[in-house]
Amino acid sequence: MAIARKTAEMAEPAPRERILAAAHALFYRRGIRAVSVDEIAEAATTNKMTLYRHFRSKDLLVTEYLRGRAADAERIWDDVARAHPGAPLRQLEAWVGKISARLAENGNRGCAIANAAIEIPEKDHPARPVIERHKSLQREQLARLNRLAGFTDPERLADEIFLLLEGARVNVQSVGRRGPGGRFKERALSLVKSAARRTS
Amino acid sequence: MAIARKTAEMAEPAPRERILAAAHALFYRRGIRAVSVDEIAEAATTNKMTLYRHFRSKDLLVTEYLRGRAADAERIWDDVARAHPGAPLRQLEAWVGKISARLAENGNRGCAIANAAIEIPEKDHPARPVIERHKSLQREQLARLNRLAGFTDPERLADEIFLLLEGARVNVQSVGRRGPGGRFKERALSLVKSAARRTS
Numbered sequence: 001m002a003i004a005r006k007t008a009e010m011a012e013p014a015p016r017e018r019i020l021a022a023a024h025a026l027f028y029r030r031g032i033r034a035v036s037v038d039e040i041a042e043a044a045t046t047n048k049m050t051l052y053r054h055f056r057s058k059d060l061l062v063t064e065y066l067r068g069r070a071a072d073a074e075r076i077w078d079d080v081a082r083a084h085p086g087a088p089l090r091q092l093e094a095w096v097g098k099i100s101a102r103l104a105e106n107g108n109r110g111c112a113i114a115n116a117a118i119e120i121p122e123k124d125h126p127a128r129p130v131i132e133r134h135k136s137l138q139r140e141q142l143a144r145l146n147r148l149a150g151f152t153d154p155e156r157l158a159d160e161i162f163l164l165l166e167g168a169r170v171n172v173q174s175v176g177r178r179g180p181g182g183r184f185k186e187r188a189l190s191l192v193k194s195a196a197r198r199t200s
Numbered sequence: 201m202a203i204a205r206k207t208a209e210m211a212e213p214a215p216r217e218r219i220l221a222a223a224h225a226l227f228y229r230r231g232i233r234a235v236s237v238d239e240i241a242e243a244a245t246t247n248k249m250t251l252y253r254h255f256r257s258k259d260l261l262v263t264e265y266l267r268g269r270a271a272d273a274e275r276i277w278d279d280v281a282r283a284h285p286g287a288p289l290r291q292l293e294a295w296v297g298k299i300s301a302r303l304a305e306n307g308n309r310g311c312a313i314a315n316a317a318i319e320i321p322e323k324d325h326p327a328r329p330v331i332e333r334h335k336s337l338q339r340e341q342l343a344r345l346n347r348l349a350g351f352t353d354p355e356r357l358a359d360e361i362f363l364l365l366e367g368a369r370v371n372v373q374s375v376g377r378r379g380p381g382g383r384f385k386e387r388a389l390s391l392v393k394s395a396a397r398r399t400s
Contacts, residue, residue, distance in 0.1 A: 031319055033233035109321060117374040118315045119231055135374040159380040159387050160360075166370045167363030174317040174335040174366075180359040187359050194394075 016054045018044040023065045028112050032062055032119045062116070063127040069112040070134040077141050088148035093189065095145075099165060100185035103172060110169030138162065152196045160191050216254045218244040223265045228312050232262055232319045262316070263327040269312040270334040277341050288348035293389065295345075299365060300385035303372060310369030338362065352396045360391050 013021070022043035026035040037058050041051045055061040076098055077091075084090040102108060109115065117131050139162045146154030164187060171181030180187070213221070222243035226235040237258050241251045255261040276298055277291075284290040302308060309315065317331050339362045346354030364387055371381030380387070 030321060031233065033231065033319070110318070114370050114374055115318045118310070118318050118370065119233070121230060121309060121373070132375050135371065136379065139380055156387065156390065159383055160364070160391070162380055163367030163371060163384070163387065164360070164363045166367030166374075167365065168367075170314050170318065170366045170370055171335065171363060173321070174314055175332050179336070180339055180362050183359055184363070187356065187363065190356065191360070 015044065015046045015050050019046060019051050019054060019061070020064060020068060023061055024068065027062070027065055028069075028109060028115075029107065032116055037061070059126050062120075062125075063130055066113055066116055066127050066130045066134075070130060073111075073113075073134070074137065088145045089192075092142070092145045092149060092192065096161070096185055096188045096192070100188075103168060103181070103184060104177060108172065110173050111166070114166055114169060150198045152198055157191065157195045161188050164188055164191070215244065215246045215250050219246060219251050219254060219261070220264060220268060223261055224268065227262065227265055228309060228315075229307065232316055237261070259326050262320075262325075263330055266313055266316055266327050266330045266334075270330060273311075273313075273334070273338065288345045289392075292342070292345045292349060292392065296361070296385055296388045296392070300388075303368060303381070303384060304377060308372065310373050311366070314366055314369060350398045352398055357391065357395045361388050364388050364391070 012018075019040060022040045023035075026040055026043060037048060037051060040061070041048045044051070051061070055064060076095060080091040080094040080098065084094055103110075113131055113134050116127060117135075120127060120131075122128075139158055142161055143154050143158035146157045151157050165184060168181035168184035171179050175181070212218075219240060222240045223235075226240055226243060237248055237251060240261070241248045244251070251261070255264060276295060280291040280294040280298065284294055303310075313331055313334050316327060317335075320327060320331075322328075339358055342361055343354050343358035346357045351357050365384060368381035368384035371379050375381070
């Protein structure tokens with residue numbers, strides 16, 4: 001009996017995972033406010049009662065969806081660290097390359113977490129701490145690599161790259177990839193190149 | 201009779217203006233999708249029938265709201281041109297200052313038009329041409345001033361300032377004004393200062 005259930009679970013993801021996958025696909029594509037809980041339950045081939053048993057409210061489902069998106073973005077830092085151990089400048093450039101490749105993918109709608117910040121002005125929404133933590137961490141990761149790479153003003157370069165990226169992600173949604181957002185990689189690498197480094 | 205009507209109109213804005221003012225206040229503060237047509241009609245002390253007589257649909261009201269926001273943003277270029285005639289570099293710096301001051305205002309939720317681009321992924325929405333036209337124009341205005349000011353790579357500097365600003369406007373919504381978005385003015389002016397200009 002236990003074995004039969006386990007096999008069934010392996011064949012198909014559990015309702016919680018299906019709900020999160022559906023929420024991710026629909027929220028990202030159409031926006032958080034544009035998608036109802038009913039639509040997510042249906043896309044996850046489950047029902048609203050099961051959805052609420054796992055997530056209690058739409059706000060908490062949104063929060064969990066954003067936690068997943070944050071974890072996904074944070075993994076990229078590990079990927080570039082593994083690919084270029086002990087080489088912070090190359091890690092930084094590789095990160096810019098990976099982020100830029102994502103931005104050029106079909107169906108890209110920028111950063112799910114920044115989009116959520118715009119859709120959720122409420123300061124008491126449970127997703128707010130997830131948004132703030134993730135965005136602060138991303139900028140801090142940039143500053144950390146800049147310090148390790150020996151830039152004389154690592155904080156300034158971190159602000160520049162970070163804001164350039166946030167801007168690019170919005171801009172591709174405003175005017176498409178032929179606008180300045182489509183030149184994010186070129187512009188970011190040019191800022192990296194022209195920033196002063198301590199002679200090493 | 202005609203005079204009496206004119207006096208009444210002067211005492212109180214016509215329904216169309218009241219509806220647009222209410223749409224502006226509510227859409228900007230809470231987001232386009234979060235606000236219903238009923239709420240706007242009520243805030244404008246009119247009714248839904250009058251609203252639809254003037255704007256036909258919520259989508260067309262959103263479009264008209266964004267046209268107003270675009271015109272407002274575009275006026276800033278005229279203001280700085282009048283304040284610093286024949287001095288493109290000072291116009292550019294004054295524009296950065298004005299935009300930055302807005303970003304620091306209480307209740308600022310970034311750029312209404314960029315926010316709309318995120319809330320409206322539909323490519324056939326009537327607001328789409330307004331969004332694209334405005335964002336292209338803003339970037340082109342920056343490039344134009346950069347050319348006049350004699351920067352050797354006016355397009356690059358235009359991309360940098362433009363994306364920095366778009367990023368700052370999103371970032372203040374993610375982490376507040378103490379994050380990198382709150383340093384937009386300082387960062388943008390530093391890019392202007394370090395960009396190469398033809399010897400004049």
